[in-house]
Each structure stands twice: as C-alpha cells, then as structure tokens.
Amino acid sequence: MCGIAGVIHRGGTAAPELLGRMVSSMHLRGPDGEGRFADGPVEIGMRRLAIIDPKHGEQPFETEDGRFVAMLNGEIYNHWALRRDLAGRGVRFQTDCDAEVLPHAFREWGPEEFPRRLDGMFGIVILDRQDRVLHLYRDRYGEKPVFYSDGRERFAFASQLVSMTLDPSFDFETDRVALRHYLFLHYVPGSRTIFESVRRLEPGCRLSVHWDRTEPPEISDWSAGFEEPARPLLYGSAVRATRRRVEEAVRSRLIADVPVGIFLSGGLDSSVIAAAAARNVSRIQTFSVGFEDSELDESLYARAVAEHLGADHHHFQFDLAACLSVLDDAMCVLDEPIGDPACLPVLLLSKEARRHVKVVLTGEGADEFFGGYSYYPGASDAGVGEAGFVRHNRRCRSLLARTFARGAANARRSDCGRVTSFFRGDNSTPSGFPGLTNPGERDRLVPGAQSDDDSWSRTLAERIARIPCALERAQTADIRSWLDGDLLPKLDHMTMAASLEGRAPYLDPKVAEFALSMPAGWKVDQSGRKRVLRDAFAGWLPEPVLGRKKQGFVLPIQKWLLGPLKERLLDGLAEERGDGLDAAVARRIVLDDLEVGAPRARLLYGLLVYRDWMLAVREGRARAIQLAEGRRM
Incomplete structure (x- = not known):
C-alpha cells in the first residue's frame, strides 16, 4: 500500500518543489519509505506502506532495458501466479514485492490486456519512456483512488485529492454540479470532484497522456469483457461455488509479511470473512467498535462470533466523547467531502487496530453484489428455480x-x-x-x-x-455511485489515516461477477436478503448471526447535532466563504430543522462536513507550502 503522485511539466510557472510537497503530503499512506523517478519533463513519486517483502520493495520498478517504469498504490494478490508466468518467459526478478511484476506484465501483455491480468486493488502509473507516454490505471471497483488535473502549465496526478491542491497555481473554484450532487447524496460520484480543475479516474479505467504533446489525455475502459459462468448451475451448486470463491478471496487477501486482522461488526458480511480467515490463521485478530446506545450496538454479536471462531478479539467503545475526539482528525484526513458519520467509528477503529496489525480485511461490497440493503426491491424473478439459471x-x-x-x-x-x-x-x-x-x-x-x-x-x-x-x-446504481463514492473512499481515507491497509475480499472479481450473474431470486426471496451467501456459510457461524437483519454503523447523529455539534454547525454557516454554497440559505434550512428536532440530520451533518472540510483543506495547503518554503531558506 502506498500513495503515488506525478507531474508532467509543460512550461509556464516553474514548480521545482511541487512533487516533493505532493509526495510528503501522503506520509500517512506510506510512512515506511519514499521513491522518485524523473525523465525530462516527467516526475513521479510514491510513499510506501511496507506489506509485501518489506525489506526489498522500494519503488519504482523497471524492465531490464529501462523502457517501462512502474509505481503501485495498492496490492496485487495474484502476483505469484503472474511471477511464475513471466519467469517462464525469461523475466528475472530481484525481490518478492508484488509491484515488481508490473512493468514486466505491461511489456508482455500490452496496455489493454495488462490490467485484466491483475487481481488486486490498485492505482498504477506506468511510464513508457520510448513512446513518451504516461499511463494511469485504477482497479475494477474503485478501491484505490486516482485524481488528475490537465492544465496548460502541467498535467498532475495523485492518490489524494488534497495533494493536488499543493500546486501553487491551484484554483479552488468549486464544481457547482459536483456540489449539487454532494447535497443530494452526501458524496460526489463519478469522475467529478468538488474542485472544477480536478477529475477522478473512474473505476476500471486507463488514462494515457503523451508528455511531449499538449492534447488532452485519452481515457478508456479496460474492465469490459466479463465472462459468464462456464456452465448452468443449480442453486445448490451456486451455494457451494459462492463458499469456495469467498474462501479463496479471503485466503489471497490474508497474504502479507505483516500481521493481519479483521474488522468484525457482528453482521453477516464481516462474520463470513472472519470465519473464512479463521480456517487459515489460528487466533485471527478481530476488531469491533460498540456504541453507548444499546439499540445501535452490535458488539455483543461481534463478541459471540469471535468466541465461536476462537479469535483474539479487541473491542472499543464509541461514545460522544470519542466522536468529538476524532471529528477534527476526520476533517483533516478526509481526502474529499463525505458526509457519512460512519467515517468517525471507522477512523477510531483503524487507529486502535493499527496498534496490533498493519492490514485488515473488511466486508465492503457484499451488500451491493449480493443484494443486502433493506431499501432494495424484492426480486422480480424471485420464483426462478434451479432450471431457471439456464435461461x-x-x-x-x-x-x-x-x-x-x-x-x-x-x-x-x-x-x-x-x-x-x-x-x-x-x-x-x-x-x-x-x-x-x-x-x-x-x-x-x-x-x-x-x-x-x-x-x-x-x-x-x-x-x-x-x-x-x-x-x-x-x-447497478449503487455499485456505480454509493460503493465508489462513499464506501470505498471512506475505507481508504480512514484506514490510510492510521497507516493501515484495508482489503475487501467481496470485491475479488471472481466473487463479485459470480454474484452479479445469479438470478435475483437466489439473492433475495421471502426468506431474506443475501440468501445464497447465508446458505453458503450456514454451519460456520452462530445461528443468530446468520438470521440477523443488516444494521451497519448507525450513529445517534441527530442527538449530537441537537447537542454539542449544534454550535459548530451554525458557526460554520455564519459567513460566506466563496466555496459555492449559499451559507445564508443553508443556515435558514438548518435553523428550521433544528427547531423541530433535526429530522434531516443527514443533511445537517453533510453541511457541517462540507464547510469544515473546505476550511481544513485550505489551511492544510497553507501550512504545507509554508513548511516547504521554510525548508528552502
């Protein structure tokens, strides 16, 4: 796990310290080392969180002839299989690091086929020094972020949106369409960001830009071309195949040269991950967070699962004091505005887990691919029987x-x-x-x-x-909006703030694509949601856990907004700040809502996050530039 950044200088204002500032700003993502590479107008750099081959994994990696240079943010879980394939073609490897396979795989399979060979979460930069092209890749579902800007003076990219603001010529102009999207969803989906001058590379995409030319980058979709199941399946076969694929995904994501644990909420998704992990690791470490309100607290179920599996369980309590203690930190480490209160317990849990492990497995993706949300409709073809899968x-x-x-x-x-x-x-x-x-x-x-x-x-x-x-x-709607816009960025930002790597086994393409390929009735029917996943792991978990309805991180944010967060919320809307939001209109909406008990707590919290985050980004940029100037003097 790392953070990557780069710049193609096109003349104009000189920025000799820009890459250094961008790379340094990602020190929490990669506290274990730094690497850089330059070729003419192109500079790339990275910060490393050492997970695989910690002693010998310094980046960048190059092909023997120096033509292809690669840096990776993320993990390539199938790098050993790729390594064996490439070694059979004559490649000699010097380390056991997963990133070392990338330049050789790119040379062997080319820019289109190369990413399809990878099972992993990644943001990747590849330099083709012969053709003078920089390629950026983002993983299939958006686990690792890639942001970029394309201006007359320079093209730049980074794993963090905030890193992009460190350019002295950065324009803080708000993308007003993106702000409208945020005020509807509490996050910004798609390729937009909250800043007009920065875009997000969408999941499963490649960006290619020539560094000797001025034309815009070319963006293409490498993730098309899914394979349907090899043969028609009966429901019982689908249950067994689901179990096998999830087990294999968990096993591959347990591979690390550092301690690995599990975020265990007590719900089905994380409990399945923990159960599969416990069959591969004795006394697997599990981590859960509880809430002072018993109606919101799942920790009893988490403890029951951990005890059932013989796990080494760590539990942490989350109350109002804990909320306030991490709120300021959350505003500083959120890489983009996400008005999801669940960021707070995830940050708290990440900080505590980092005392014990360097990698955690999580349950993100299960609800989207197996149909788990309560607001999802029932299956229109719920009556599909075993023969129905042929059709x-x-x-x-x-x-x-x-x-x-x-x-x-x-x-x-x-x-x-x-x-x-x-x-x-x-x-x-x-x-x-x-x-x-x-x-x-x-x-x-x-x-x-x-x-x-x-x-x-x-x-x-x-x-x-x-x-x-x-x-x-x-x-489909949630996979292309909620998963990519809220869940995965939240996991990435909060775990990386603690220098902790989060891995999501349900996003293994073999699991996700198989789940999507099933009839709706195998996922949702009269017996409940995520039917095939529950049946696949029946007998592995306590029955009360298998039969529970989804709960998730539900915080008493309404109560907090009426209490100690009220003043902070109103103070944040006391004046106009040139961030695209009409503060006077927002303040009137907030006051009206507070008068009747804050039933629109999600909106109020989203407004609090937006104003606080914008202020934190500007202040953080000023500190970073001041620090860099002080170093030059």
Whole structure:
C-alpha cells in the first residue's frame, strides 16, 4: 500500500518543489519509505506502506532495458501466479514485492490486456519512456483512488485529492454540479470532484497522456469483457461455488509479511470473512467498535462470533466523547467531502487496530453484489428455480456489461426500467437510496447551477433503464455511485489515516461477477436478503448471526447535532466563504430543522462536513507550502 503522485511539466510557472510537497503530503499512506523517478519533463513519486517483502520493495520498478517504469498504490494478490508466468518467459526478478511484476506484465501483455491480468486493488502509473507516454490505471471497483488535473502549465496526478491542491497555481473554484450532487447524496460520484480543475479516474479505467504533446489525455475502459459462468448451475451448486470463491478471496487477501486482522461488526458480511480467515490463521485478530446506545450496538454479536471462531478479539467503545475526539482528525484526513458519520467509528477503529496489525480485511461490497440493503426491491424473478439459471445465463454477459461498461449508446429504454434520470423525482436514486435535498433546495443552495444532470448521470441512467430486473437495477446504481463514492473512499481515507491497509475480499472479481450473474431470486426471496451467501456459510457461524437483519454503523447523529455539534454547525454557516454554497440559505434550512428536532440530520451533518472540510483543506495547503518554503531558506 502506498500513495503515488506525478507531474508532467509543460512550461509556464516553474514548480521545482511541487512533487516533493505532493509526495510528503501522503506520509500517512506510506510512512515506511519514499521513491522518485524523473525523465525530462516527467516526475513521479510514491510513499510506501511496507506489506509485501518489506525489506526489498522500494519503488519504482523497471524492465531490464529501462523502457517501462512502474509505481503501485495498492496490492496485487495474484502476483505469484503472474511471477511464475513471466519467469517462464525469461523475466528475472530481484525481490518478492508484488509491484515488481508490473512493468514486466505491461511489456508482455500490452496496455489493454495488462490490467485484466491483475487481481488486486490498485492505482498504477506506468511510464513508457520510448513512446513518451504516461499511463494511469485504477482497479475494477474503485478501491484505490486516482485524481488528475490537465492544465496548460502541467498535467498532475495523485492518490489524494488534497495533494493536488499543493500546486501553487491551484484554483479552488468549486464544481457547482459536483456540489449539487454532494447535497443530494452526501458524496460526489463519478469522475467529478468538488474542485472544477480536478477529475477522478473512474473505476476500471486507463488514462494515457503523451508528455511531449499538449492534447488532452485519452481515457478508456479496460474492465469490459466479463465472462459468464462456464456452465448452468443449480442453486445448490451456486451455494457451494459462492463458499469456495469467498474462501479463496479471503485466503489471497490474508497474504502479507505483516500481521493481519479483521474488522468484525457482528453482521453477516464481516462474520463470513472472519470465519473464512479463521480456517487459515489460528487466533485471527478481530476488531469491533460498540456504541453507548444499546439499540445501535452490535458488539455483543461481534463478541459471540469471535468466541465461536476462537479469535483474539479487541473491542472499543464509541461514545460522544470519542466522536468529538476524532471529528477534527476526520476533517483533516478526509481526502474529499463525505458526509457519512460512519467515517468517525471507522477512523477510531483503524487507529486502535493499527496498534496490533498493519492490514485488515473488511466486508465492503457484499451488500451491493449480493443484494443486502433493506431499501432494495424484492426480486422480480424471485420464483426462478434451479432450471431457471439456464435461461438466466443467456443474459449474464449483457447484465455484467450493462453494469460496468461506459459510454453506452442511445439504446432503447426498457419499459421495465422507466429510469430517465439518476436524480429521480421522488428524491431518491434508482436504487432507492434517499436523497438529502430536493431540486428546488439545491437551486437555492448552489447559485449558478440549475441542473443535476451531467454525462455521468445520464449514461448511468440509460444503462440502468435497460435492465429489466428491479433488484439488478438497484445493484447497478449503487455499485456505480454509493460503493465508489462513499464506501470505498471512506475505507481508504480512514484506514490510510492510521497507516493501515484495508482489503475487501467481496470485491475479488471472481466473487463479485459470480454474484452479479445469479438470478435475483437466489439473492433475495421471502426468506431474506443475501440468501445464497447465508446458505453458503450456514454451519460456520452462530445461528443468530446468520438470521440477523443488516444494521451497519448507525450513529445517534441527530442527538449530537441537537447537542454539542449544534454550535459548530451554525458557526460554520455564519459567513460566506466563496466555496459555492449559499451559507445564508443553508443556515435558514438548518435553523428550521433544528427547531423541530433535526429530522434531516443527514443533511445537517453533510453541511457541517462540507464547510469544515473546505476550511481544513485550505489551511492544510497553507501550512504545507509554508513548511516547504521554510525548508528552502
């Protein structure tokens, strides 16, 4: 795990210290070392969190002839298989580090096939020094971030959005469409960021830019081309295959040369991960957080699972004092505004877990791929029986393509879908996820931006509309918005703030694609949600855990906003700050809501985070530049 950054200088204002500042700003992501490489106008750098071959994994890595140079943020779980393949083709390796396979794999399979060979979470930079091209890759589901800006003076990229602001010429102008999206979702989805001048590379994409030319970067989708299951399956076979694939994913993500643990909430998803891990590691370490409100606390179930598995369990209590103790830290380490209160317990848990381990496995992705959320519709083809998978298999490829392919053509919308916009008139997303504001409120809150629609939302809405099954429409909407915009960034930001690596076994492509390929009725039916996952691990876990409804990190944020966070919230809206938000309008909405008990606590917390985060980013930038100037004197 690392952080990567780079700059292509195109003339204009000189910035000799820029890469150094960008790399140094990622020290929490990589406290164990630093690497840099330069070739003419191109500079790349990284910070390293040493997980695999800690003594010999310094980056960058190059091919023998020096043509291809690579740096990695993330992990390549199948690097041993790739290493054996490449060694058979004559490659000689010098270390056991997973990143060393990258330049050789790129040379062997080329820019399009190369990422499809990787099982991992990653942001990767590859320099082709002969063709003078810089390539950036992001993993299939968006576990590791990649941000970039393309200006006249320079092209720049980094694993952190905040690192991009350290350019002396950085423009803090707010992307007002992105702000509207934030005020609807509490995060910014798609390729936009909150800043007009910075974009996010979307999951499963490659960006290529020539460093001797001035044309815009080329962005392509490398993740298309899913394979449908090899043969029709009966439900019992699907249950066994699910168990095998999850076990294999957990086993591959346990590989490390440092201690590994599990974030264990007591819900089904993390309990399955813990159960599979316990079969590979004796006395696996597990970590849970509890809440002072017994109605919100899952820690009893976490303890029961840990005891059942013989795990070495660590429990931490989360109360109002703990919330306030990490709130300022959260504003400083959040790499983009995410108005999700669950960031706070994840940060607390990450800091505590880091005292014991350097890697944790988590349950992200299970709900999206196995249909676990309570707001998801029931399966429209819930009656599909064992023979039904033969028919279902015929449309697996098209479903997977609809879920992940970009740049969809203007295909005919299905009458079943009836989705004309991602931002629906009933104030929810196509998955049923409730929005924070209505269009009229967003018009008043964000002057100068009168529409939510953009190319990302229109393309996704068109894709969703062609899916006949209601459950699969909801899954697709969340995989391409909620998973990539909230869950995975939250995990990345909060774990990296503690120099802790988070790994998500459910995002193994063999697990995720297999789950998507199943009939909806095998995931959701009258017996409950995530049916096939529950049946796959029946007998591995205590029965009360298998039968529980999903709870998640539900915090008493409404109570906190009416108490000690109230003053902070109102102070943050006391004046205009030039960040795109009409503070006076926001303050009126907040005061009206507080008067009736803060029923819109999600919106209020989102506004608090946005104003505090924007202020923290500007102050952090000023400190970083001042420190860098002091070093030069």
